[in-house]
Amino acid sequence: MNKRPGRNSFEGTSTYVVDPELAKIVNISIALEMPLLLKGEPGTGKTLLAHALAENLNMKLIVLNVKSNMKAVEALYQYDTLTRLNDSRFSDSGRDVSDIKNYIRMGKIGQSFTAEERVVLLIDEIDKADSDFQDDLLDVLDQMTFDIVEIDETLKARHRPVVIITSNAKKDLSDPFLGRCNFHHIAFPDPAFMRRIVEAHFPNIEDRVAKACIETFYKLRTLPQVEKKPATRELLNWIRALRMDPDFDPKRLEKTQDIPFLGVLFKKSEDFIHARDLNPYSR
Amino acid sequence: MFVEFFYTLRKAGIPVTPTAFLRLQKALDMGLVDSLEDFYVAARAIMVKSERYFDIYDRIFARHFYGVEQEEDWELELEEAIRMLLDEWLQDPKELAEMLGIDPASLPDLDPEELVKYFLERLKEQTERHDGGDRWIGTGGTSPVGHSGFHPGGMRVGGTSRGKSAIKVALERRYRDYTQNTRLTSSQVGEALRRLRHMIPAGPRDELDIEETIRQTVKLAGEIEIVFRQSPRDRLKVILMIDNGGWSMEPYVEVVQTLFNYAQAQFKDLKIFYFHNCIYDRVWEDPQRRHKPFPTADFPRLDPASRLIYVGDAAMAPYELEHPQGCINYGEKQSRPSIEWLRFLAHVFRHSAWLNPMVTFASDYYSQGSYTQREIANIVPMFPLSLDGLERAVHHLMSEN
Numbered sequence: 001m002n003k004r005p006g007r008n009s010f011e012g013t014s015t016y017v018v019d020p021e022l023a024k025i026v027n028i029s030i031a032l033e034m035p036l037l038l039k040g041e042p043g044t045g046k047t048l049l050a051h052a053l054a055e056n057l058n059m060k061l062i063v064l065n066v067k068s069n070m071k072a073v074e075a076l077y078q079y080d081t082l083t084r085l086n087d088s089r090f091s092d093s094g095r096d097v098s099d100i101k102n103y104i105r106m107g108k109i110g111q112s113f114t115a116e117e118r119v120v121l122l123i124d125e126i127d128k129a130d131s132d133f134q135d136d137l138l139d140v141l142d143q144m145t146f147d148i149v150e151i152d153e154t155l156k157a158r159h160r161p162v163v164i165i166t167s168n169a170k171k172d173l174s175d176p177f178l179g180r181c182n183f184h185h186i187a188f189p190d191p192a193f194m195r196r197i198v199e200a201h202f203p204n205i206e207d208r209v210a211k212a213c214i215e216t217f218y219k220l221r222t223l224p225q226v227e228k229k230p231a232t233r234e235l236l237n238w239i240r241a242l243r244m245d246p247d248f249d250p251k252r253l254e255k256t257q258d259i260p261f262l263g264v265l266f267k268k269s270e271d272f273i274h275a276r277d278l279n280p281y282s283r
Numbered sequence: 284m285f286v287e288f289f290y291t292l293r294k295a296g297i298p299v300t301p302t303a304f305l306r307l308q309k310a311l312d313m314g315l316v317d318s319l320e321d322f323y324v325a326a327r328a329i330m331v332k333s334e335r336y337f338d339i340y341d342r343i344f345a346r347h348f349y350g351v352e353q354e355e356d357w358e359l360e361l362e363e364a365i366r367m368l369l370d371e372w373l374q375d376p377k378e379l380a381e382m383l384g385i386d387p388a389s390l391p392d393l394d395p396e397e398l399v400k401y402f403l404e405r406l407k408e409q410t411e412r413h414d415g416g417d418r419w420i421g422t423g424g425t426s427p428v429g430h431s432g433f434h435p436g437g438m439r440v441g442g443t444s445r446g447k448s449a450i451k452v453a454l455e456r457r458y459r460d461y462t463q464n465t466r467l468t469s470s471q472v473g474e475a476l477r478r479l480r481h482m483i484p485a486g487p488r489d490e491l492d493i494e495e496t497i498r499q500t501v502k503l504a505g506e507i508e509i510v511f512r513q514s515p516r517d518r519l520k521v522i523l524m525i526d527n528g529g530w531s532m533e534p535y536v537e538v539v540q541t542l543f544n545y546a547q548a549q550f551k552d553l554k555i556f557y558f559h560n561c562i563y564d565r566v567w568e569d570p571q572r573r574h575k576p577f578p579t580a581d582f583p584r585l586d587p588a589s590r591l592i593y594v595g596d597a598a599m600a601p602y603e604l605e606h607p608q609g610c611i612n613y614g615e616k617q618s619r620p621s622i623e624w625l626r627f628l629a630h631v632f633r634h635s636a637w638l639n640p641m642v643t644f645a646s647d648y649y650s651q652g653s654y655t656q657r658e659i660a661n662i663v664p665m666f667p668l669s670l671d672g673l674e675r676a677v678h679h680l681m682s683e684n
Contacts, residue, residue, distance in 0.1 A: 025328040028315050032306065032329075039334060081493050085500065089507050130477075178332035179300055185334035 016045065016052035017200045019193065022184060026053065029182045035123075035141050035163035037178070040186030043231025046166040050122035053164065060119045062161070064108035066128045072136030075107045075123075079150045100151050109140065110155065118159035127167040134177045142180050189232065191218055201236055202243070212250035213239050220265060223275055230265035238264040288347050292330065295339050303330040319348065472545045472673065479521070479590065479677045484513035520552040520586050522632070526595030527570055528559025535640035538668055539594055542638070554585070560599050561621040561659075562628065579624050583631050590680045591628065591635035593663060597656045598641065604655045625662045636676040637665040 010026045012018035018026075026049070029036040038046045054061035064075050084103040087093045095102045106114055112121040126134060140146045144157040165181060167173060189197060191214055198210050217235050230238075241261045242248045253259060266272040285307075292299045307329045316322050323344060331340050492512040499508040523546055525539065526532050532539070546553055556566040556577060568575035607620045629635055637659060652660060659665065664679055666672040 021324050024321060024324045028310055028325050028328060031313060031315050032310055034306070034329075036328075037332075082491065085496070085507060089500075089505060175298070179302060181332070182328040183332045184328050185337060 010053055010056050013052045013055050015200050016048055017193070017197045018049070018052070019186075019189070022049070022186065025182065025184045030162055032182070033160050035165055035181045037165045037167065037173070037181040037183045038186060039167050039183070041188060041229070041231050042168050043233035044186045044188060045232060046186060047122065047124055050120055050164040050166075053162065054120040057120065057162070059117065059162065060115065061122060062108050062112045062115070062119050063122045063124060065124050066126050066133070068128050070129045070133060072133050072140070075109045075137070076140065076146050077107050077110045077148055077155075078105045079103060080105055104148060104151065110146075112161040113144065113146075113155055113157040115158065115161075119161050121161040121163045123163065123165045125168060126165050127173065131174050134174055138176055138180060191215075194232070194235070197232060198236070198239065202239060205239070205243075206250075209239075209242075209250045212253045213242065216253045216259065217265070220259075220275060226266070226271045226274060228266070228268050228271055234265045234267075288326075288343075289330075291343055291347055292340065295343055297331055297336045297339055299330045472541055476545060476549060476673065476677060479680060480517040480519045483515060483518045485516040485518060486513055488513050490514040516551075518551060520589035521546065521550045521554070522585065522589050522591045523553060523555045524562070524566065524591065524593045524595075525555065525557050526560065526593075527557050528572065532596055532640075535596070535668070538640050542594065542668065554589075558595075561595075561597075561604055562624045563621055564617050564624075579628070582628060587631060587633065589632060589634075591632040592676075592680070593635070593637040594668065595637070595639070596641045597637065597639055597659045597665065598653055599655050601654055604658060622658065622662070625659060629662050634680050635663050636680050637663040638668045638672065638676060639665055640668040
């Protein structure tokens with residue numbers, strides 16, 4: 001509670017360039033011990049932030065990849081009935097069958113609570129699961145405790161983990177859930193900031209290559225009627241692909257009819273066809 | 284000052300909770316906020332929970348802490364101002380051409396719309412290049428926008444960037460796009476419709492039935508007997524009634540198509556019928572509405588627990604809804620007016636909803652819709668075919684009553 005910011009502050013890493021505004025929000029959330037909910041277009045580095053944060057703060061990262069049919073309790077712990085049943089029959093495992101505790105396995109959230117040191121807990125793509133999932137996690141994240149009904153015990157987090165939650169959804173999560181989080185929407189980076197990101201990933205990139213790629217990329221993003229616009233991730237992969245191509249000359253992006261590796265940028269077949277036909281250079 | 288700010292946010296329609304406000308106070312107490320820039324970021328992260336409100340937040344912040352009045356959309360204002368000035372400029376084409384950096388001879392080729400567009404683009408370039416400059420455009424001290432009496436103070440804000448003071452950040456209004464409703468994509472439809480399902484055990488027995496396994500094992504005196512059961516699958520029955528006739532549905536083909544594609548992929552038990560305008564004595568199973576008619580009176584043969592979803596604009600002439608001979612297809616004999624059929628179907632299927640792609644005045648069909656929309660909405664609950672509307676419709680369809 002009384003921790004001052006500064007000691008635990010986040011500044012980005014060598015490959016993750018953080019927007020100062022986001023860094024501030026992350027630091028405030030850490031200090032307030034509040035989960036931080038991140039939204040934004042896919043491919044703008046929501047998940048990467050948690051990785052960078054863990055690296056930066058020198059904490060272990062525990063990732064909970066949310067799946068569509070996931071129940072909240074699975075993320076907390078699991079009672080392994082089958083093993084216990086098996087042990088009770090064959091009793092050669094060395095475990096004490098009469099003690100249920102031996103058959104409680106921690107899920108990702110449980111692991112983050114029982115860890116020896118403070119960890120970063122990433123709950124990735126929470127919007128994939130039902131809203132029940134969010135509702136069931138409300139108190140867990142608020143109180144940082146949960147009950148294990150089988151042994152009638154309450155597990156309390158030894159160290160409150162730094163919680164980062166990501167969501168791709170355009171729709172909002174439930175109000176009570178939002179009430180327990182801080183919120184940030186990662187806006188799409190502007191070209192100048194994008195340049196810094198590109199340079200962080202390709203330190204020795206030629207100026208004209210970077211310039212031409214970024215310019216073309218932003219133009220392609222403005223194409224109308226594209227459902228899934230290419231994002232930072234796609235740009236980085238695209239530059240990687242272009243640099244692998246020995247014949248690539250940045251002038252090609254200005255002049256030629258076709259932009260190479262369009263498929264790296266546009267992943268939906270309709271978008272791809274659309275971009276190929278509509279792209280301003282191919283006229 | 285902060286309390287007032289809090290209430291201003293609330294008044295503007297941002298759902299800010301007292302808890303969040305107290306949390307902000309805590310952050311202030313802890314010394315986490317050293318400057319107004321920090322405050323801008325912290326207050327937003329803690330109190331504003333959706334990017335849809337970021338733009339309103341920016342505007343209120345600018346007004347509250349800097350007294351900047353920004354009621355109007357400045358770009359629109361700008362465009363209007365330019366249009367007003369256009370006539371004046373065109374009296375001196377040479378100067379205008381010079382200012383825009385184009386050949387005076389090509390000027391007549393541009394129509395006024397193009398000229399305005401060109402000017403706006405040019406303007407954008409200039410503000411990017413002259414970071415922090417006072418004038419927007421033109422050289423030699425002629426600032427055509429200036430002498431119109433238009434206030435540059437409210438407009439310059441969009442241009443100068445990267446200074447990163449809170450006021451500048453707030454006035455950049457980077458989040459304006461997020462306040463608008465964008466095109467409904469299939470993944471969004473999927474998200475909204477995901478809750479529309481009814482889970483019952485079906486399919487292969489691939490899930491361990493722990494209760495039964497234990498029971499059987501005990502019965503065999505400890506010899507383990509593992510029992511599997513069927514896992515729950517979605518078996519919801521859905522009837523989709525699509526208005527695919529007439530020019531009035533034409534603009535919505537795309538959004539209806541998205542919904543249709545998703546429904547086909549998602550629902551195991553889906554029946555689709557087509558109609559034109561409204562429900563009359565028969566609907567059709569083929570999209571051409573020619574080969575496979577289905578008598579409306581036969582609907583009670585289908586499972587009454589099915590969810591009946593209409594998709595249509597519900598826009599028609601009153602007599603088409605209420606007159607016994609109101610059918611839009613001349614020559615089709617009718618036994619009763621369309622509105623009676625709707626009442627009949629509402630009686631057969633307890634769970635029904637009408638999705639209306641006319642989302643423009645969509646918040647409330649009951650009071651703002653056209654006459655027929657209001658009448659139909661009184662029989663079948665009507666929701667806009669938007670993300671929000673879909674969600675409300677699904678909620679309605681899955682509720683017990």
